Amino acid sequence: MTPPPVDPAHVTAREKQMLTLVAQGKSNKQIADVLCVAPTSVRTYLVMLRHKLGVRGHRATLARVAFRLRYVHPGTAEGEAPALTCDEQGLLRDVADGLTLNEIAAKNGESYDQAKVGVARLLSKLGADDRIEAMRICEQHGLLNEDADGCGPPRTARPEKAA
Numbered sequence: 001m002t003p004p005p006v007d008p009a010h011v012t013a014r015e016k017q018m019l020t021l022v023a024q025g026k027s028n029k030q031i032a033d034v035l036c037v038a039p040t041s042v043r044t045y046l047v048m049l050r051h052k053l054g055v056r057g058h059r060a061t062l063a064r065v066a067f068r069l070r071y072v073h074p075g076t077a078e079g080e081a082p083a084l085t086c087d088e089q090g091l092l093r094d095v096a097d098g099l100t101l102n103e104i105a106a107k108n109g110e111s112y113d114q115a116k117v118g119v120a121r122l123l124s125k126l127g128a129d130d131r132i133e134a135m136r137i138c139e140q141h142g143l144l145n146e147d148a149d150g151c152g153p154p155r156t157a158r159p160e161k162a163a
């Protein structure tokens with residue numbers, strides 16, 4: 001799912017700093033040290049920022065927003081974009097949408113370990129060490145553009161939970 005349009009004027013300077021540091025892969029402790037706040041305050045800021053931006057899930061989702069809004073430039077693309085199958089593109093979208101390994105496993109009818117192996121293989125194929133690096137690579141190569149995958153309509157963010 002494409003992140004909702006965000007009016008950059010409504011993102012404060014402090015929130016831009018947070019997004020930038022998250023996109024750089026900094027931990028909560030490292031962000032706290034840079035911003036001179038407590039690590040628990042960083043956690044609270046990130047929760048509020050996710051709510052404000054309308055995103056759920058992992059830090060990679062916030063990093064993707066930071067790349068999209070150009071608070072952090074994804075860098076220069078190195079080489080060509082990796083060729084991904086439709087299944088890999090679907091998994092990439094799940095990762096970008098912030099789904100946890102448990103949610104990915106449930107959505108695809110597989111075990112947690114199978115989902116973990118699938119995500120690890122995808123990160124390896126992208127040449128990424130983690131989800132945040134994978135989002136940077138996706139932005140560099142436009143791998144998550146709506147017309148880039150050719151595998152059907154845009155996907156939804158999270159599976160609906162049963163009541």
